[in-house]
């Protein structure tokens with residue numbers, strides 16, 4: 001399986017378990033590794049035959065703007081479902097970091113893997 005990468009994508013959203021967090025927008029930092037087979041796109045030099053990382057970044061920004069949840073776990077799980085459904089991603093690893101949430105830490109967050117990681121030749 002080949003991998004398409006998106007690193008340190010910053011998106012703004014309403015997120016948090018505390019009342020004061022319900023009234024502000026916070027920035028999340030996302031790392032995504034998306035499983036695919038890049039060979040058809042490479043053979044045809046055709047963006048339509050691969051995962052368009054620019055389109056995926058736009059979709060993630062829109063998703064963040066539309067959603068309002070308490071936990072980074074919920075954000076990660078729902079985003080993974082959305083990407084799986086809309087971009088036919090067979091496997092992904094998604095890290096969601098919330099910088100500044102804990103003063104003594106550079107960031108806190110979660111990392112999930114979803115889907116089937118198939119072998120390649």
Ligand SMILES: Nc1nc2c(c(=O)[nH]1)N=C([C@H](O)[C@@H](O)CO)CN2
Pocket residue numbers: 015016017018021070071072073098100101102
């Ligand atoms: N496992 C989690 N722990 C905590 C979360 C979270 O989303 N997942 N969130 C908070 C607060 O919203 C915190 O980020 C505010 O600083 C606390 N723990």
